[in-house]
Amino acid sequence: MSDVLPGLSADGPTVKALDRAGVFHSWSAQGSLDPLPIASASGAHFTDYDGNRYLDFASQLVNLNIGHQHPKMIAALCEQAAKLCTVAPGFANDARSEAARLISELAPGDLNHVFFTNGGADANEHAMRMARLHTGRFKILSAIRSYHGATAGAIALTGEPRRWDNEPGMPGIVHYFGPYPYRSVFYASTPEEETERALAHLREVITLEGPESFAAVILETVVGTNGILVPPPGYLAGVRAICDEFGVLMIADEVMAGFGRCGEWFAVDHWQVTPDLITFAKGVNSGYVPLGGVLMNEAIYATFDERVYPGGLTYSGHPLGCATAVASINIFKDEHIIENARDLGANVIGLELAKIADQHPSVGEVRGLGVFWAVELVRDRATREPLVPFNAKGADAAPMNELKAACIERGLWPMIAGNRIHVVPPCVTTEPEVREGLAIVDEALGLADSYYTGSAE
Structure with a gap:
């Protein structure tokens, strides 16, 4: 038993029994769990x-x-905890500032500003809100076969069965088919055909739903939970071009695909495509402390230069989370x-x-x-x-x-x-x-x- 944390047990059966007595688990029927x-x-x-x-x-x-x-992550967490465990978002904090600097330096294009969140779901919530406020438009396009989180807006964006029992959801979400060459809904026989037909489908959905009503397209750069679907050649560049044509923002959900998972800092780097917004979490500090965020370009940042952004989080840019993000990025660099x-x-x-x-x-x-x-x-x-x-x-x-x-x-x-x-x-x-x-x-x-x-x- 711990002297610092009395009540913690080194007995596995006791830990499980206490879990089953008091813990409510996500995405689960509680009676059938055996953690x-x-x-x-x-x-x-x-x-x-x-x-x-x-x-x-x-x-x-x-x-x-x-x-x-990772010992350096643990050391960074302990060092920050000894100095300053928490501070409100309205203050400036060295760990938060350095995390924003490092993350922005890694991002493509002019995505130079970070709004920190508690995780990936609320990062997608805020990216959607920013897109709507920046464009003055309402609708968001999101792919079938996607997962964007379990908060009210993020689950509405999600294109898979976990959304069903949460409906009706937030209005204004329009789902479309992304590419999946192995099970092509476009009857494509090559990756190139899949790209061409998937982009034609996306263009048609935008056209028939009203181009002037769309604020953004959100997509997982590489679809994660729903199949690890790597986009075929030219697809992301094509989405970028369609977004530019219709004045629609491109949001890349890199919550799962980012920070090394795909062998790059951000998965979009594989295809040299720059979105308007990137959402991240998970790998930014490997979940040692909850942390996520939204990277935004200069144009979106300028929207809120004099206009108040109507959103916030008590733990936005939490020092412990940001300190581990700083440590993680430096470890990634030092250890290749x-x-x-x-x-x-x-x-x-x-x-x-x-x-x-x-x-x-x-x-x-x-x-x-x-x-x-x-x-x-x-x-x-x-x-x-x-x-x-x-x-x-x-x-x-x-x-x-x-x-x-x-x-x-x-x-x-x-x-x-x-x-x-x-x-x-x-x-x-x-x-x-x-x-x-x-x-x-x-x-x-x-x-x-x-x-x-x-x-x-």
């Missing part, structure tokens, strides 16, 4: 109270880019973590997943970049029937549940989403650790193959 109590963690691993060690191939919630318990993520994607994960796909008929497609990959599983490669139905629950979800259990049994904590395994380890994961994890995925996929009904290839 694993975690005792400690380091780097790419965490350990339960029974001493079982797991390789974290989920980076918790795809946010632990710098890994568990961006380069490590890029190298792992190009020379290890991508190549090994391609080999795995050749060995398992249930693998329909692998896709990704950096340390941001998806293995899409099917019952039939020819028809591309998913291993489990869309939004599967209960018995329908059994194959993916069995696959997850097989990975955990072997010491790997996977991320399962729909009919996919997402390979999303921390950016600091070593090559041997990645190979160890992929070997477990390879072995566990025998379960998925047992559900395969297509013809042998």
